[in-house]
Amino acid sequence: MPSATPDVTGDGTTIYDLIPSLKRRHSTRLAAASQPSQDGANNAQDEQDVNASQSSSHLSSPPTEATEPATESKETEVDITPSKRFSFADADVILRSNDGHEFSVHRCILIAASENFETILRNPPTSSKRRKIGNNTTSLPVISTDETGEELDILLTYIYPRSRPNNVRFRHLSFDILLLDRWNILTIRDDLGRQLCSDVFIQENPVAVYNLAKKMGFVDAQHAALKHLYGISFEGNRQYFLDDGIELTAKDLQQIMMWKKEYLRSVMAVVDGYIVPPINHRNSCTKCVSAKQWCWWNTFKKKLHNWNIFNRDTIDKVVFLSLAATECQAPYGDTYKAIKLLHDSLEKEIDKLPVSFE
Incomplete structure (x- = not known):
């Protein structure tokens, strides 16, 4: 019976070293086909049949009652x-x-x-x-x-200490996180979990990021995804919640919607409590000078209460709507300074707010 180990040349190189692209095929049928005949009365025709069998592509003669089925032979080939x-x-x-x-x-x-x-x-x-x-x-x-x-x-x-894959799509990062989790390689898994907080992945699919972060226990990524959801009109948007890979239930969706309402109430409390800085008397808008604050500020707060999302774009849009409504005459330079001040001051306080409410 020939050995299953490939032959080795004199210098220790195997045939597979000489032909790296060769795929090694192992077959129990090959060993059976190479056995010498047990019949002592082989004639010339028998010898010709044997030679033909040995020169074939590792296939023996069709199975008979005394041989294994061909399907079993294929199962042993790798x-x-x-x-x-x-x-x-x-x-x-x-x-x-x-x-x-x-x-x-x-x-x-x-x-x-x-x-x-x-x-x-x-x-x-x-x-x-x-x-x-x-x-x-x-x-x-x-x-x-x-x-x-x-x-x-x-x-x-x-x-191994090699350069790690550079994942730029959420599905690739998600695949790697789940693979590492399956093998309990938690340190590297958690490193990848921190990458989920990146806007690159959250903007691609905030619901999928939240779903994976919730499953893996990545709290920071959960909060980052929720905050992004609170800044868009995701309610009723089928593209976010019909993905087969999303494991969130209708109850989970309802919870996120309730959290969003609570979060927006907290945001408005920050806005309502914001103290407008003193107005420069050289300001060309007489209304602002008379009110000793931005003349559009109260209108801004009222309009903001009617919005169901909150982000930087929301602030910009509502400010300009309020400027038009109050006919503020302040130069654009002063207006943009006010917007930047709102971004910096409000976001600093809003970042401290919770995004989930158990």
Whole structure:
């Protein structure tokens, strides 16, 4: 019976080292087909049949009652593709994906990264095995996993001291966070969780960010996503809550809407309590000088109460509506200074407000 280990040349190089792109195919039927005939009375026709069988593409003759079904033979065949990035010469373990990709890596690094890896290395699945790789004199354990080759490659990219993936889309960042969470690599997972607070991801899909942050317990990202939602009219917008990946229920949506109302009430309390700075008497608007404050301020507060969102654009729009309503004559330079002052002063106080109310 021929050995399952590939032949090695005199310098220790395997045929797979000479032809890196060759995929190794293992078949129990190949071993059966290469057995010498047990019939001592082989004639020339029998010998011709055997030679034809050995020269075929690793396929034996059609199954008979005494042979295994062809379907069972296919189940034992595995296409193996070595990783181009994670095939270390001093590796002491091989991780195999569920689609036949192999990663020659180091036990100590895997164990240091995750207790899940330590468990699977100490108690490997029954489908795991051992075999020689390259010039190794001893066989290495091959640990089977349920991850795809792409998933294992991403996972090892975070574990090994290499440059991390630069995620610029939420779906990529979300995929990596869930993968790291599945393997209990929490430190790196939490680092990625902090990236969720970025406007890049929140503006792409604030509901999806909130959903993931809520699931993972990323409080800062939850609050950042909620604050963005409070600044848009998301109520009744189907694009936010019909995504199959969103796990929020109707009850969750109702809660967010109630929180938004409470948040806006808190914002208006800050606005109502804001003390307008003294007016420069050189101001060209006589109404402002007479009122000793911006003549449009009271109109601004009344109009702001009627808005169901709050953000920087809201402040700008309501200020200009109020200026037009009161016919303020202040020069544009003074108006823009007032708007900037409102942005800086109000946002500083509003940032202190809670965004969820249990």
